[in-house]
Amino acid sequence: MKTLAIIGAGFSGTVVAVNFLNNAPKGARLVMINRSGQMAKGLAYGTNSPAHLLNVPAGNMTAVVSDPDSYLKFCQRYDKEIQPSTFTTRKLYGEYLEDLLLNAAENAKGRVNFEQITADVIGLSKNHHSAAIELDNGSTLNADQVILALGHFPPLTPQPLSNFGQSDHYIPDPWSERIPNIEDRDATVILVGGGLTALDVICSLKKRGHTGKIHMLSRRGLIPLPHRQNRGTVLSHQSLIEDLKKQLTPLAHLRIIRRYINSTREADWRDVIAALRPITTDLWKSYPEREKRRFLRHLQPHWDVHRHRVAPNSYRTFADALASSQVIPVAGRIKSAHGVHDGIELRVHLRGRPQEAVLVANYVINCTGPNSNPTLVRESLIKKLLNENVITTDVHNLGINVDTSLAVVNGNGDSSEWLSYVGPMLKATLWEATAVPELRIHATALSNKITKLFS
Numbered sequence: 001m002k003t004l005a006i007i008g009a010g011f012s013g014t015v016v017a018v019n020f021l022n023n024a025p026k027g028a029r030l031v032m033i034n035r036s037g038q039m040a041k042g043l044a045y046g047t048n049s050p051a052h053l054l055n056v057p058a059g060n061m062t063a064v065v066s067d068p069d070s071y072l073k074f075c076q077r078y079d080k081e082i083q084p085s086t087f088t089t090r091k092l093y094g095e096y097l098e099d100l101l102l103n104a105a106e107n108a109k110g111r112v113n114f115e116q117i118t119a120d121v122i123g124l125s126k127n128h129h130s131a132a133i134e135l136d137n138g139s140t141l142n143a144d145q146v147i148l149a150l151g152h153f154p155p156l157t158p159q160p161l162s163n164f165g166q167s168d169h170y171i172p173d174p175w176s177e178r179i180p181n182i183e184d185r186d187a188t189v190i191l192v193g194g195g196l197t198a199l200d201v202i203c204s205l206k207k208r209g210h211t212g213k214i215h216m217l218s219r220r221g222l223i224p225l226p227h228r229q230n231r232g233t234v235l236s237h238q239s240l241i242e243d244l245k246k247q248l249t250p251l252a253h254l255r256i257i258r259r260y261i262n263s264t265r266e267a268d269w270r271d272v273i274a275a276l277r278p279i280t281t282d283l284w285k286s287y288p289e290r291e292k293r294r295f296l297r298h299l300q301p302h303w304d305v306h307r308h309r310v311a312p313n314s315y316r317t318f319a320d321a322l323a324s325s326q327v328i329p330v331a332g333r334i335k336s337a338h339g340v341h342d343g344i345e346l347r348v349h350l351r352g353r354p355q356e357a358v359l360v361a362n363y364v365i366n367c368t369g370p371n372s373n374p375t376l377v378r379e380s381l382i383k384k385l386l387n388e389n390v391i392t393t394d395v396h397n398l399g400i401n402v403d404t405s406l407a408v409v410n411g412n413g414d415s416s417e418w419l420s421y422v423g424p425m426l427k428a429t430l431w432e433a434t435a436v437p438e439l440r441i442h443a444t445a446l447s448n449k450i451t452k453l454f455s
Contacts, residue, residue, distance in 0.1 A: 001029050001113065002454045005133055005143035007121050007381075009034035010041070011436065012423045012443045013149030014097045015063050019447035021104035021112055025455050029113040031141060033133070037118035040101045045094030047175070051203040052090045053311040055196060057227070059084025061093065061436055063100060065444045071096055085230050087311035117141075121381050124390065124419070131418050145450050148391075148400075148408070148421045149443075152370035153377045158192060160337045160346075161364065169344050171365045174201050182363060186212045190346060190359055193367035194218030194329060199310055201367055202327060203317050214327045215359055221331025221351060222305050223322075226315035228270065237267070237275040244279065248286055250295040273306055277432065284431035289395060296396060308435070332357065337364075372425050373397040390419065399425030406446045422446050 004020060006013045009032050020030055032039060054061060064070040074096045075082040082088060105114050123134030124146065133141040154173045157165065164170035171178050174197050182189075182205070189205065191198040194216045202214060216223070240260045244253055257276075261269045276283075287295065295303075310318075321327040331351035338345045343362045350357050374382050374393045385391045389411025392401045401409040406420045422443050426433035433439060 001027055002145075003029040003031060003130075003143040004145045004147070004450055004454070005031045005033060005131070005141060006147045006149050007033050007124075007133075008149035008151060008423070009039040009116075010149065010151040010423075011045070011063070011097065012151065012439050013147070014040045014101050015440055015443035016147055016149060016422060016447045016450075018063070018100045018104040019444050020451060021101075021108040021114060023447070023451045024108070024112050025451075026111045027113075028111075028454050029115070031115045031117060031143065033117045033119055033121055033135070033141075035118065035120045039116055040098040041094035045090045045097060047090050047094075049204055049207070050089055050091070051207040051314075051317075052200055053087045053203075053314050054090055054093055055087075055227070055308065055310055056436060057084060058082055058086045058088050061088075063097060063436070063440050065440055070100075074099060087227070087313065122384075124381065124385060125388075126418060144418070145453065146419050147446065147450070148419065149423055150379070150382070150421075150425070151423050152372070153379060154371065155193075155197070155366050155368040156371045156373075156376055157366060158334055158368065160334045161192070161344075161366070164337065164339070164344065164364070167339065167344070169339070169342075169361075169363055171363060174365055174367050179204055179365065182208075182210075184212070184362065185210050187362035188213045188215075188343070188360070190215045190217055190344075190361040190364045191367045192217055192334070192364060193369060194221065194223055195304065195367070195369055196224060196308060196310060197369050198367040199224045199314060199318050201365055202321060203314050206317050206321060211326070212362075214321065215330055215361065216327055217330045217332060217334070217346075217348065217359070219331065219333055219351065220301055221329050222301055223329055224310045224315065224318065225305055226312050227309045228268065229312045237264075237272060240272065240275065241279060244276075244283065248288070249291050250287065250299050253283065254299060269306070270309070277437070280432040281430045285429075292396060330357065330359070370424070372399055372427060374400055374425065390416075391421070394428035396428070398431075399428030402426065402429055405449055406442060420446055420450075 006017055017032055058072050058075055062068050062070040072084060075088055120136040121133055122136050125132050130142045130144055131146045157172050161170060191201055198216050243256050247253055261272050332348040334346050335349050336347045340360060343360055344364045346359045348357045348359055371377060374386060375397050391408045392411055394401055400421045402421055403409055403415040406422055407415040408419050408421050409415055424434040
């Protein structure tokens with residue numbers, strides 16, 4: 001009996017599992033391992049808050065490549081009013097993934113032996129003709145193929161706040177249960193970070209009736225941008241694509257895109273950005289390493305703001321709080337942090353100004369976004385695999401190196417015959433690999449590869 005083991009049960013792991021269960025040959029075995037015991041939801045979709053909305057409309061959130069309306073049909077079983085342009089809750093999406101997995105498991109009974117294990121993987125190595133997976137419960141599992149489907153990791157604490165890990169006034173993980181437990185609705189809050197995570201926290205606080213000031217501190221002071229309520233026009237923008245292919249630097253591409261947006265009347269800028277998705281990976285791969293560094297240093301924050309937008313309803317909550325001056329964007333860098341009575345004082349070097357600002361808050365919440373740098377992940381398995389050169393990271397530490405079939409690349413530059421990776425750390429090779437529309441394609445392709453090996 002050939003065994004596939006999937007480590008991780010968030011979006012990517014679930015899509016691989018569903019496809020494998022649907023297509024694997026009789027006698028195959030599938031084992032999903034997840035430390036939390038919560039299968040099919042992961043960090044992103046395990047929330048119960050109605051304030052947390054998807055940042056992609058329902059019509060483009062299918063997890064099933066062969067069924068573009070899969071998620072929409074699931075939603076309409078519960079609410080006929082949901083349309084392709086509707087931005088649904090993350091909670092509902094988690095229930096959808098869970099439903100897909102349960103149905104696939106039921107349909108595979110008698111053909112595929114499916115097991116779900118709640119445990120932490122503490123070791124992973126090649127053992128003769130199979131892989132040995134060491135679990136924290138003392139047992140060892142053998143598998144013919146192993147897929148690391150590890151998703152996002154908690155944000156890194158900024159160095160000036162490193163001494164506040166045990167403070168009641170510092171919340172290092174914005175997805176922890178501590179935010180709903182902020183009882184003082186008049187409390188002043190500093191959000192370190194100004195992206196999608198910060199906006200989610202603002203929506204959560206507002207949903208609970210928070211009235212205190214919220215400082216949103218980021219290095220450039222950029223703020224999230226919204227999707228439109230209705231889906232845009234689907235155009236190829238072929239002339240833009242052809243012009244971009246002729247250039248090899250991010251700066252040249254920025255100029256071409258700006259010029260095109262300013263000159264075209266065919267579509268909104270959001271549609272232009274969307275048209276880049278099919279070639280984003282090719283553009284990234286075409287950049288010399290020096291140009292990739294320049295992009296990461298200077299342009300990535302601007303790309304992220306325009307590429308990863310927020311649901312209109314979430315943005316309205318944010319915009320109202322901006323208009324009333326409850327939310328105050330601050331552009332700057334934390335120089336130091338000190339404990340004060342009932343809070344934390346931050347000294348901030350303001351961007352483009354010679355002076356410092358002093359911000360005092362009852363709570364400081366880390367909203368810098370998920371950490372995808374494998375060398376800084378506080379995850380014992382990742383550290384162990386890196387130290388043993390089983391996996392490697394790219395020169396920019398964006399993620400895990402893989403080949404074209406998603407097999408991990410070891411320290412000798414060789415592709416693994418037994419270990420693959422799928423998830424947001426594909427960014428190292430593919431760049432555009434953090435959102436559902438891309439990850440579902442990669443997860444499905446990987447599942448198909450393993451299925452063929454087992455046939």
